[in-house]
Amino acid sequence: MQYWDLVKHLAMREIKARYKQSFLGLLWVVLNPFFQMVILSFVFSNIVKFPSLGIPYPVFLYAGLLPWVYFSTAIGASMNVLIDNSPLVKKIYFPREILVFSSLIAKTFDFFLSSILFIALLIYFKITFTWYMLIFIPIFLIQFLFTYGLGLLLSALNLFYRDVQFLFNLILTLWFYLTPVIYATEFFPEQYRWIFKINPMSVFINAYRQVLFTGTMPNIGSLGIGIGISIGLFAGSYLLFKRLEGIFADVA
């Protein structure tokens, strides 16, 4: 790929620059979701008591929290990437989706880095390791495609109307509660569970949990819906992004 060096250095810029002036540096990537997990675990296993899940709540929670944190931070970063790089957008030509893609790569690095602690947690709670766990990689790739599609769409719209980021931050809050991150789908009233079928983030998180904890294949039917939505969203967003690309430099 012609632009690989560019992607690499743009992603490295994000990773390196972010924590340069902090004492703990990159460790924050790991610590942030970890402490979120600790706080939420405390609340939901001591204050509000969830019914038993069959697996320790911290691991269950972490398996949902990591993909969610990845999703929300990646969307947050890509939404602003065209604005933050407006000097480049105005002066130098390269395909603009590279900016969005690179910020996603940087967040993906964070995701895998913070997963190290998750693996430690799996060992600590004596979760049985199975080959099915490796299926989390193709699920992640689908989530990546979904995030990329949404990132392209929002980055372009946000360049024209900054309202997009404020609106979307609200949507993200609602989305979080409609996704089984802190709870399991079974806790949700049955007549509303269709929400999880059409919510790709819920599809991904349920699939992760299934391959990680039950040692079975994920539900192909609902994953299929997730794949369909992801591909559709990506294709639509990409076309729109490319159509608008020619006037990015005028509004950036």
Add this chain to the structure above:
Amino acid sequence: MPSNYVIKFDHVSKYFYLHHQKTLKEFFQAVFTRNKTVENLLALNDVSFDIKSGETVGIIGRNGAGKSTLLKLIAGVSTQNSGKVEVNGRVSPLIELGAGFHPELTGRENIFLNGVIMGLKEEFLKQKFDEIVNFSEINEFIDTPVKYYSSGMYMRLAFSVAVHVEPQILLIDEIFSVGDAGFQQKCMDIMNKFKKKGVTIIFISHSIHLIKNFCDRCIYLRDGQLVYDGETEKAIDIYTSHL
């Protein structure tokens, strides 16, 4: 059969959409009150010219005459609304003072970052690294974050990367205003070297003096229209008479 033109503008026009309403709220208000939501501003109006390989062309005109828009179209970052723009060859814009530099990163890291942004390969930058650093004259600060650099040092580093791109078409938009006299001279020397090598150079400057010394040909733009295209002396005469 490809002609020897490297840049060809054929009746090119470019509008800007001026949004009177920056937010959705204002936009909806305007829709209800039937105000104009978008107004077109003609930045380039039916501009035609072509530039041969190896020419050094100055572009003059007052602020807002369309000079920078012209460069944007050549660089390919913006697209025209009508007409045709043809560009053959690698365009390298001498961008604003270190656009793409990250203040927290060191000079070394920024050389690579800026280089790949301008379309160079990492391998190539590794080979040229010492040369780039020497030219920029900031050897001892190369591992210092660039946020601690003076604006002159910042500029020198940016310029140094830019001139090592080995461009075929070089776009220069008003960049010699920074840096001390010595460095400015060095920049001019490099420009002259490029000129001798046969690099096509498009040069925007408000400095009549620089244009006169440097360009063989000059395009004068006024309110988006091409007023004169030809001899530098003549273009400058017309331009100054309009001032």
